[in-house]
Amino acid sequence: MARVVYNSRGESMIAGLLLLDKPQDASSFDMVREVKGILKVKKVGHFGTLDPMATGLLLIALDQATKFFDLFQERSKTYRATVELGVCTDTYDMTGTVLRRKSVSVSEGELKEALNRFLGDILQVPPMFSAKKHQGQPLYKLAREGKSIEREPVKVRIESLNLTEFSSSSFSFDVTTSSGTYIRSLANDIGELLGTGAALSALRRIRIGDFHVEHAITLEDLRQSAEEENYLRYILPIESIFPEFPKIILTPRGAVLAGNGAKVPLEEVAKVEGVRADYFKLFDDEGRFLCLAKPDIPQRVFRPVVMLQH
Known part of the structure; x- marks a missing residue:
């Protein structure tokens, strides 16, 4: 389930990934507009376009999830x-x-x-x-x-x-x-x-990729769940966008560095889950996703590429 975070003005921001089952005769942009209105989220986008005549799986990015468009890996x-x-x-x-x-x-x-x-x-x-x-x-x-x-x-x-x-x-x-x-x-x-x-x-x-239309929600069901205020269970956390990237748990000091966009020395890694890859997902010891980072092997550090606001 996605978390609700707050900006500097104290406003709630729903950040995560929504699997939507797009109906026929609607454009992908139509779906973005509809989701934005239903969930009252200011920033919404989608990964991969579907023609209006097509139905099925459309990945909708909510708020900070839109930061990852450029890094979304090619998936079958x-x-x-x-x-x-x-x-x-x-x-x-x-x-x-x-x-x-x-x-x-x-x-x-x-x-x-x-x-x-x-x-x-x-x-x-x-x-x-x-x-x-x-x-x-x-x-x-x-x-x-x-x-x-x-x-x-x-x-x-x-x-x-x-x-x-x-x-x-x-x-x-x-x-x-x-x-x-x-x-x-x-x-x-x-x-x-x-x-x-x-x-x-x-x-x-x-x-x-790993996302299937069987787990997607229709626009009608999303609208109803929003009215009943139980829609958060349909929104996946941002880190689910990259299931192929390893997960790293940082020390408290490492988490502060990553949160500030500074390079993180390997010594600040408390735990690694997964194998070596081009990018790593960095978390603090409370399980909060801090950033996506690229390893710099010669310098023995991780360099944040995309950071999240908490």
């Missing part, structure tokens, strides 16, 4: 997708303008063979209707003006791709990918390989 993601065959759209999904349709005749065996071609490292061209930027401007804004820009293919990784449903006109699959993969582009590329054309008709994100 799992999606459940449904694709319609025999149709091509300008957005690569069924929310866009249909460019062409055709009758299709694809067997389940042919489809499975095509899906296997996308396993591993592949080059993927981002869709024009995306937040990728060209000369500082999002591609989707250029696309809405009727412009098409040459996009460089990006290397992504498809870790697994499993067919779950199949019919003559559509199919569904579960896919685990590296960060930065566009499932819309994957659907379009599968259609091109089959020679049928294809467009994404449904998408649900079910996992980001």
Whole structure:
């Protein structure tokens, strides 16, 4: 559970991570605005965008958790997708303008063979209707003006791709990918390989790293829990953002140094939980998360990178 901390004016600040189950036809920014209003938190953001048509897991950062956007590690993601065959759209999904349709005749065996071609490292061209930027401007804004820009293919990784449903006109699959993969582009590329054309008709994100949608709360339930004043049980502590980083308990003197942003000598480490990594989570002896720090092995110190207010 997250802690409520207080700023210099004595105002409460809810800091932590909220796992939200985003509904369809709402943007990620819509969810940020809604959560901000429900929880009365001034600073809210999200890790990883979901298209409006998509549902599922959206990681919401509350207050001081937003300090860690730049250090959020690349995590694999799992999606459940449904694709319609025999149709091509300008957005690569069924929310866009249909460019062409055709009758299709694809067997389940042919489809499975095509899906296997996308396993591993592949080059993927981002869709024009995306937040990728060209000369500082999002591609989707250029696309809405009727412009098409040459996009460089990006290397992504498809870790697994499993067919779950199949019919003559559509199919569904579960896919685990590296960060930065566009499932819309994957659907379009599968259609091109089959020679049928294809467009994404449904998408649900079910996992980001160690976080699963089964543990997420809907906006309606969050609103109700806020009215009942028991919403804190749904907010994870900030340190849960980085389960892969080791935990260090500091001596009282080390905690003071870390809290002030000063380098912490190795002699001030009371306990270490985990193995060596690029970053470490530093705590005081009461279990308060003080900062994320980077080890300086030659100098035998930890250098705070992002500090928290207590």
